[in-house]
Structures are given as C-alpha cells and as structure tokens.
Amino acid sequence: MNRVANELFQRIKRDGSINGQIIKVDRFLNHMVDTLLMDRLGAELASRFADQKIDKIITAESSGIMIAQALAGQLGVPFIYAKKKRPLTMGDFFAAASYSFTKEESTTLYVSREVILPGERLLFADDFFAVGSTYKAIEQIVEQAEATLIGAAVIINKSERRDIEAILTLDELTK
Secondary structure (H helix, E strand, C coil): CCHHHHHHHHHHHHHCEEECCEEECCCCCCCCCCHHHHHHHHHHHHHCCCCCCCCEEEEECCCCHHHHHHHHHHHCCCEEEEECCCCCCCCCEEEEEEEECCCCEEEEEEEECCCCCCCCEEEEEEEEECCCHHHHHHHHHHHHCCCEEEEEEEEEECCCCCCCEEEEEHHHHCC
16 A cells, blocks of 8 residues: 555544445545645546546546546646536537436436547546446546547545556455
C-alpha cells in the first residue's frame, strides 16, 4: 500500500466506517470534502495515466465530480460530468441509463453533443466502482460520441475487476 492509499485507509478508519460493501466516507470524500486529500488522490491517480494521451475526464453527477476535477487539474485537461436531468439548454445530447445500487434507483445520464468530439480520448473517474452500472452508461455515451474511453480511475474499487485503477480496493479495506 503506497503513502496516499495508506492515508486514505487511515482516514476511513478514523472518520468513516466499513460495513461489508458499504463504505461510509461522507465526512471527507463525498458529502463534506477534504480538498487537500482530494488533491492528493487526484495526483496519485493522474500519475498512473501520465504517459497516456487524455483529452478529457468524464464522470457522472454528483459524487464523481470532486475526484474528476482533481484528476483533470493534475492532467491539465477539462472534465465533463454526465447530468442526471437534461436541462432545457441542452439541445442535442448523448444518453444512457444507469442504476444506482446505493440510491436504489435508475436514472438516465445526459451529455451534450457539444462537449465530446469524435476521436477524443476520455478517462472515466468516480469515487467508487461497485458493479459498473455508471461505467457502462459512460461507455455507451462515449461510444455514441465516436470517442474512446481509455480506462477508469476511482478512489475505491469494490468490484473484482482489476482493470480499474484505484487508490484502494475492498479487499485492502477488509483485510
């Protein structure tokens, strides 16, 4: 476990909790946000993609926004967040359905056609990767845009997938 992963692990033990698959981090990651910690997490994830061409970071509203912004800042690229409600100002758009197990609801994610261009290379960012429903929706949106999704960077990977770059995995948290 590297320094940043250990810092996050200790913070979860101190200010959060782990109850099976439920990891409570709302005092520092996804309700009240420790921006300095988020910057360090963003820098760690950015270092793992530093040698790849990335045009934009993409996430879903709302918990992924903080890490997407930190990661985008480190890589010097813009970030996009897929909206859960389509505003009247969004004319042409890409859309895909996503199911949130945490909130126990299905939602449609929307991204304006103005913000993803064909051929662009995007990196998905989020706070958690669980079953991949949000990721699948983002994959569909990126495919509709004729762009390329080059990978995923998350703070905590709760899945068995090992192709997801994460600061910590559920296995590491429950040892």
